[in-house]
Amino acid sequence: MPKRDAKQDITKAAAICFARNGVDKTSIDEVAREMGASKGKVYHWFRTKGELLLSVRQQSILSVMERVKPIADTPAPTTERFLDMAQAHVHGILDDLPFHRVVVENLRSGLAGATTEHERAFLTEIVALQASYEDLFREVISAGQKDGSFRQQSTSVAVNSIIVLLNAPIFWYQPRPEETETQREDIAKQVARMALGAISI
Amino acid sequence: MPKRDAKQDITKAAAICFARNGVDKTSIDEVAREMGASKGKVYHWFRTKGELLLSVRQQSILSVMERVKPIADTPAPTTERFLDMAQAHVHGILDDLPFHRVVVENLRSGLAGATTEHERAFLTEIVALQASYEDLFREVISAGQKDGSFRQQSTSVAVNSIIVLLNAPIFWYQPRPEETETQREDIAKQVARMALGAISI
Amino acid sequence: MPKRDAKQDITKAAAICFARNGVDKTSIDEVAREMGASKGKVYHWFRTKGELLLSVRQQSILSVMERVKPIADTPAPTTERFLDMAQAHVHGILDDLPFHRVVVENLRSGLAGATTEHERAFLTEIVALQASYEDLFREVISAGQKDGSFRQQSTSVAVNSIIVLLNAPIFWYQPRPEETETQREDIAKQVARMALGAISI
Amino acid sequence: MPKRDAKQDITKAAAICFARNGVDKTSIDEVAREMGASKGKVYHWFRTKGELLLSVRQQSILSVMERVKPIADTPAPTTERFLDMAQAHVHGILDDLPFHRVVVENLRSGLAGATTEHERAFLTEIVALQASYEDLFREVISAGQKDGSFRQQSTSVAVNSIIVLLNAPIFWYQPRPEETETQREDIAKQVARMALGAISI
């Protein structure tokens, strides 16, 4: 099995378990059981539990970025561009809810718990990744403020708050068996529209 | 010492510890040490660690409600009323940051981990309290939608999202020693203004 | 409330709790709750939990002795006397099952756990009481061996074994709501008859 | 090390400790220390302390059964067969006294304390094993009642009482350093003889 696959399988299993019971109530044994392997396999690919959590976080950022970056690179007008980016973000959240829930619930423990040299290096990398993701929004908002589409205000506060707002469904969305696709579409549209309103003049 | 005092002292110590290291990384021993008492005292007043967390959550809701309710009861126009409520909420969050951080980071564990009969009863009570707090916002938003101040959209999604947005500083605000008061004022104003924009026409 | 009553009430509550969940799984709090009092009351009358267990044991011996001694003092022929004593013993066991169960299940812990000076003194007293009870059977068996009614064999082994046999219902008798009186009568008769057979020629 | 060995080693160490101080006064740490291993090892093989106790009980039944079953399968006349079975049972008890003491002292706690799903399943298995052992005596006693060797009486009461009687040495036999073998022989003979008398015409 190539390196990538093994690591991704484990990361996915970890995300599922972490989302189900919380990081601290999930044992490595449980993660292994989730993917039908033994504890040893997990430790073969990840040195510590913290590294596993960081891996989940990395995946979470990458998966949303994959959707948002292409739109950010578009030359569309700021308002339209922002709206599309926001909607793509919410869609990404809704499509992979457990993954993102884990991350949001463990932002701080990620910062505090990185004890190993290895972990710290990994964390630095992820923080940079997160920053580069936030920059996508920083840029479009900044541009909108310059061209008069968006209100003049602290860009930092705006960017941070907007991202929290776009993550909001994490806290209250309960996937239902029926008509999920349309529902998600509606939620994504509404939340993105609210985000636009939050920064518009 | 009357019942209230002991329980409140313990709850406060717990909030401090939970905020510092996270709930799972905090031992009951540490909570006891924080208030210069013995582990036994904590267990005399709270049967489980989960009950202690619920107590923190209860205080958190009550303290914000105390600030917001009087404004909600005001006959001011919806837009103005909403803006003031929102600002009061953010202010409450910023003034007691650690307390509220604990709660937001552990919303789901509160739901999943309530194993004891006692805990479940307590949780039900708190869920009702939280619902009654959210109703303050539900009502003003609903009123604004009727009188044409606010956009027509799902009220549930709007209320839930707005509350997450007002909680946003939890995720990024770092209190600094200097000029905190003005800073907070500015942040509260800006976030409240963004919230208003998020629902306005 | 006179001394006797308080101590007896507590002893009875303790016996009930001990029989229900075992001595070690019963807290003093539970004993207090059983009689609608507070932990402090128990500790006012008994210095340690071990003393409480000894008190249960004392009551157990006294209550059976009360039934058996009058018969032992009778001048009836050995065979008849033994049979009546045995039957009275079994009856006593069945009438106060929980009490006696506790004692039998904790014979050794009574010996090992007596740590306090006070407890040791109490234990000595109870061991003497138990010995004097066993003597009732020792005497009748001994007499029967001399007059040719009972088999010649080690009297110690005989006495010890007979008493265990007479206690046997402790291990398997389950009181049922219906027709208990006749049932008990039958069991007492049969077990007593078996005991007689065990020592007869 | 094969599975069997580890589990058996732990069970044996547990039996020794339980017999020495009682189940409740024995910590898992002590069991581990007894066999020069770590607490973790015990928990690797047994999920709970209760399961460990059940394992001791299982061994206890199996070891006596091993001695008695071959005799029960013999075509000897009922009286002789019963006497030999009884003697074998007492011998088994005396040879492994601590083991059997543990079991008898904790018969009920085994029933009440089985909380885990796993434990309940194990308990069911053991109850069946115990029943099959008792059946050996039920059958010979029943046969003796039919062929006129034994008194007509409730077979259940007889079987239960006889087994308690055969276990009696548990309560009073103190192994001494000198001349143990002959002593045991005598005790086994006498107790078996008493048991026979208890059911004979």
Next chain:
DNA sequence: TATGAATGAGTTTTCATTCAT
């Protein structure tokens, strides 16, 4: 006499991590 708050030692259990195979 009785109460119940407080203590702190002790117990079971869990789990990340290591390592021989």
Next chain:
DNA sequence: CATGAATGAAAACTCATTCAT
């Protein structure tokens, strides 16, 4: 690469006991 036995450091929780009221 993968397994799973073994370790040992926590951590939650219990409870006998004390003591001020």
